[in-house]
Amino acid sequence: MNRLKCCFIAGSVIGAVACALGIILIPVGDYVIGSTVKKEAVLEEGTTAYGNWISAGAPVYRQFWLFNVQNPDEVLNNGSIPQLLQKGPYTYRTRFIPKENVTFFPNHTVSFLLPSGAIFEPSMSVGAEEDMVTSLNIAVAGVYSLVNHKVANMMIQLSGSSLFQTRTVKELLWGYRDPMLKGQLGVFYPYNGTYDGPYSVFTGKDDISKVSTIDSWNHMQSMSYWNNTYCDMINGTDGSSFSPFLEKKTPLYFFSSDICRSVSAVFEESLDLKGITVYRYMLPSNTFASPAENPDNQCYCISNETTRNCTVAGVLDVSTCKGTPVLISLPHFLHGSKEMLDLVHGLNPNPEEHSTYLDVEPITGFTLRFAKRLQVNMMYGPSKDIKILNKVKQTTIFPILWLNETAALDDETAAMFKAELFSRMDTLELVQIVLIAAGAVMLVLSLIGVCVVKRRSHLSYVA
Incomplete structure (x- = not known):
């Protein structure tokens, strides 16, 4: 019983950490995306903006x-x-x-x-x-x-x-x-x-x-x-x-x-x-x-x-x-x-x-x-x-x-645009959702498990 309780406690900790990590990734991800966009929007050789600016892309x-x-x-x-x-x-x-x-x-x-x-x-x-x-x-x-x-x-x-x-x-x-x-x-x-x-x-x-x-x-x-x-x-x-x-x-x-x-x-x-x-x-x-x-x-x-x-x-x-x-x-x-x-x-x-x-x-x-x-x-x-x-x-x-x-x-530029910018954003957003959702589910289930184990332990002691 104690071993099961320890597993549930560990699961709740892991769930809480995963959930917290997903939440932390929101501002971190926004910062990373913002920094990337700002870097690529500058008019200097090598940036996405410069390539489209020097000659019309479409x-x-x-x-x-x-x-x-x-x-x-x-x-x-x-x-x-x-x-x-x-x-x-x-x-x-x-x-x-x-x-x-x-x-x-x-x-x-x-x-x-x-x-x-x-x-x-x-x-x-x-x-x-x-x-x-x-x-x-x-x-x-x-x-x-x-x-x-x-x-x-x-x-x-x-x-x-x-x-x-x-x-x-x-x-x-x-x-x-x-x-x-x-x-x-x-x-x-x-x-x-x-x-x-x-x-x-x-x-x-x-x-x-x-x-x-x-x-x-x-x-x-x-x-x-x-x-x-x-x-x-x-x-x-x-x-x-x-x-x-x-x-x-x-x-x-x-x-x-x-x-x-x-x-x-x-x-x-x-x-x-x-x-x-x-x-x-x-x-x-x-x-x-x-x-x-x-x-x-x-x-x-x-x-x-x-x-x-x-x-x-x-x-x-x-x-x-x-x-x-x-x-x-x-x-x-x-x-x-x-x-x-x-x-x-x-x-x-x-x-x-x-x-x-x-x-x-x-x-x-x-x-x-x-x-x-x-x-x-x-x-x-x-x-x-x-x-x-x-x-x-x-x-x-x-x-x-x-x-x-x-x-x-055009289609080619749209595909490139989505791949270089939005695919990264979508991936990061998916990771955030998975971490928050999975962490929250694990935390809730583990806490329920701890409560169930604790209740059974208490009933056994009374009996």
């Missing part, structure tokens, strides 16, 4: 939808509202060239240039680059906004230009020789062979909370385009990654050189991406709102004509940054003022198709899927001095095209 595509004008003659001759039909997608692979001039500095920053390149992907497109599209003549829209209208009329008439032109998709995107300006023009001309940057970002070596945060862009720690300290700030990362251990309530900030400003994204929902839990962050609907709705946007309102004295929502004038009279919006004027939709027909804003989002893995801070969606617009309106605009009735913000820059985690 293919990045830019899809373009161009707005084809159905009634150009009616617009010019009768002042009719333009009828638009989007044509696309025309898809190009981009961001396939690794970062260049990568240089590390003692203050834990790294600088680099981001090369630009585009390769047409016929299998992901609705047609060929040679497809014809009737669109706004960007040269005419440019002189309308920038040049004295009497001079502009002379330039337009001498070159035989009109408000609309028909060109190939390739020409409209990447460039053609314009007969009026006698030079190359295109919505994205020049692109191939050019660079964005230089950028300087923090490596996170001394402070992981700063990893990938932009220190400077184009040698500027703040911009000078908006003439305002707040709007000229360069906040956050470039959107490809963020600091580890995200919290849902904390917005993510990132800078986009395409729109010459920083924006925030807020948590929307948790999703499953190839077996990995990601947090979806989306641009708030008031990102391009009028100052009346979002006072923080007051300093982005630089043109009273474009925004009707800062009352029109949905467009951002980037002319001071880009050097051309370009207006940026969300596709189909999503979240924009109704009057913009009333002045062109054929747009159908849809949050599911036209919103920008980031799917970020919350432990590492890596962006595993994203869709950056923007629309390029220009403006024209009535003019008594420009003959081809004599019949135009309303100042119109005209959509030329919208784009979706997108990338998503």
Whole structure:
């Protein structure tokens, strides 16, 4: 009887120790995982973050939808509202060239240039680059906004230009020789062979909370385009990654050189991406709102004509940054003022198709899927001095095209990601559960055994 009692006591001790060890492993395991994640998130050679950062791990595509004008003659001759039909997608692979001039500095920053390149992907497109599209003549829209209208009329008439032109998709995107300006023009001309940057970002070596945060862009720690300290700030990362251990309530900030400003994204929902839990962050609907709705946007309102004295929502004038009279919006004027939709027909804003989002893995801070969606617009309106605009009735913000820059985690990278990070976490969690559960069961059963033996011993003694 005493021997059995000793066995039960030993079992209870072993169970208690196992249970305690499992409990102790929780903070220890969290520490080990945290240390591993922080180490691998640093931007330095040999880390997981560096390998994905130096060159995009998944293919990045830019899809373009161009707005084809159905009634150009009616617009010019009768002042009719333009009828638009989007044509696309025309898809190009981009961001396939690794970062260049990568240089590390003692203050834990790294600088680099981001090369630009585009390769047409016929299998992901609705047609060929040679497809014809009737669109706004960007040269005419440019002189309308920038040049004295009497001079502009002379330039337009001498070159035989009109408000609309028909060109190939390739020409409209990447460039053609314009007969009026006698030079190359295109919505994205020049692109191939050019660079964005230089950028300087923090490596996170001394402070992981700063990893990938932009220190400077184009040698500027703040911009000078908006003439305002707040709007000229360069906040956050470039959107490809963020600091580890995200919290849902904390917005993510990132800078986009395409729109010459920083924006925030807020948590929307948790999703499953190839077996990995990601947090979806989306641009708030008031990102391009009028100052009346979002006072923080007051300093982005630089043109009273474009925004009707800062009352029109949905467009951002980037002319001071880009050097051309370009207006940026969300596709189909999503979240924009109704009057913009009333002045062109054929747009159908849809949050599911036209919103920008980031799917970020919350432990590492890596962006595993994203869709950056923007629309390029220009403006024209009535003019008594420009003959081809004599019949135009309303100042119109005209959509030329919208784009979706997108990338998503592939199966191979997902498997690697799960094997290197989550398999370790799952194994550690399993060990913790087994130790706690087995230890607790052994402890309870052993204590019950001790009580039973003690009771029997007592009954034997009484008898």
